[in-house]
Amino acid sequence: MPVSDHQLTQAWSEVLRLSEVQPGQAVTILTGAATHPQTLRAATMAAQAAGAIVSRIDLPPVNADKALSRDALAYLGETPLTGNPAAIAALKASDLVLDLMTLLFSPEQIDILESGTKILLAVEPPEVLVRTVPTEADRARVLAASTKLKKAKTMHVTSEAGTDVTFQLGEFPTICEYGFVDEPGRWDHWPSGFLFTFANEGGSNGTIVVDTGDIVLPQKSYTTAPIRLTIEKGYARAIEGGIDAQLLSEYMATFRDPEAYAMSHIGWGLQPRCHWSTLAMYDKEQTIAMDARAFEGNFLFSLGPNNEAGGQRTTACHIDIPLRNCTVSLDGEVVVRRGKVLDGGAA
Numbered sequence: 259m260p261v262s263d264h265q266l267t268q269a270w271s272e273v274l275r276l277s278e279v280q281p282g283q284a285v286t287i288l289t290g291a292a293t294h295p296q297t298l299r300a301a302t303m304a305a306q307a308a309g310a311i312v313s314r315i316d317l318p319p320v321n322a323d324k325a326l327s328r329d330a331l332a333y334l335g336e337t338p339l340t341g342n343p344a345a346i347a348a349l350k351a352s353d354l355v356l357d358l359m360t361l362l363f364s365p366e367q368i369d370i371l372e373s374g375t376k377i378l379l380a381v382e383p384p385e386v387l388v389r390t391v392p393t394e395a396d397r398a399r400v401l402a403a404s405t406k407l408k409k410a411k412t413m414h415v416t417s418e419a420g421t422d423v424t425f426q427l428g429e430f431p432t433i434c435e436y437g438f439v440d441e442p443g444r445w446d447h448w449p450s451g452f453l454f455t456f457a458n459e460g461g462s463n464g465t466i467v468v469d470t471g472d473i474v475l476p477q478k479s480y481t482t483a484p485i486r487l488t489i490e491k492g493y494a495r496a497i498e499g500g501i502d503a504q505l506l507s508e509y510m511a512t513f514r515d516p517e518a519y520a521m522s523h524i525g526w527g528l529q530p531r532c533h534w535s536t537l538a539m540y541d542k543e544q545t546i547a548m549d550a551r552a553f554e555g556n557f558l559f560s561l562g563p564n565n566e567a568g569g570q571r572t573t574a575c576h577i578d579i580p581l582r583n584c585t586v587s588l589d590g591e592v593v594v595r596r597g598k599v600l601d602g603g604a605a
């Protein structure tokens with residue numbers, strides 16, 4: 259059901275306040291063919307109310323003929339910014355970019371962030387944005403978890419469904435997503451409230467079982483039977499199971515890219531206002547399923563690119579799979595036990 263312009267504008271004003279937007283700063287709103295008009299309206303009004311100098315850059319869509327999916331996070335790499343020096347220059351000249359289009363995992367995003375520009379991605383439906391307005395407490399909880407993940411040398415994940423996988427850590431940074439951009443050069447995503455890192459290249463080994471009811475993205479499906487992934491030296495060497503495994507396998511095979519099977523980010527969800535069951539209430543076209551990526555206590559693993567964290571792998575195929583009921587431990591210390599976060603709960 260819809261939220262009012264007033265509610266959504268208030269939500270944007272809070273996010274811009276948390277992002278420390280100052281009067282006179284340049285805020286550029288990046289839009290595309292799928293940008294939600296109410297989100298654009300509310301973001302524009304909130305940025306003006308904050309005294310920012312507001313611009314909008316609207317770019318034509320790309321990739322639709324190659325993607326086999328309409329989900330902006332399914333097909334990565336080239337974006338409407340690729341090869342567009344005028345737009346890139348404008349975004350680099352901005353203090354803050356409100357990405358209502360989706361640049362994630364693009365070389366251009368990394369280039370723009372390195373200039374000191376902040377980028378906030380926000381493409382979920384307006385009512386989801388209003389429900390998941392970030393808080394300082396979200397930030398504190400994610401940062402507290404990151405102090406453990408940053409120091410960890412191994413992550414071990416198990417589940418009663420049969421997951422038993424070990425990741426060697428240390429080569430890549432920890433990325434915290436808490437929904438606002440309070441430092442120059444920071445990227446974040448609203449909604450969020452989770453953290454992750456990337457396993458060392460070749461440093462992932464074991465078995466991951468996507469259990470019945472776990473979610474596969476961008477398929478946006480709840481699996482009807484377990485999918486067993488055999489992970490050896492950083493790659494999913496086998497994907498076995500029933501129809502869900504066959505659908506995932508065939509989809510990935512269409513990319514004809516061995517790098518699509520590489521382990522990408524690994525982490526866990528800390529957002530109590532996001533839920534495993536929410537995806538069941540939406541049409542696939544309406545959401546990119548951030549509830550699934552952020553719900554408290556998930557173990558979220560990804561296959562595909564690692565350029566977001568400075569890695570060399572830029573495959574277009576991006577698979578995100580949040581698992582329920584896993585136990586995640588860092589150097590032997592349990593941080594999530596059978597899907598429950600062990601940090602005393604949300605503040």
Ligand SMILES: O=c1ccc(O)c[nH]1
Pocket residue numbers: 331362435447450551560578
């Ligand atoms: O916010 C996001 C969204 C997708 C992803 O793979 C990582 N972070």
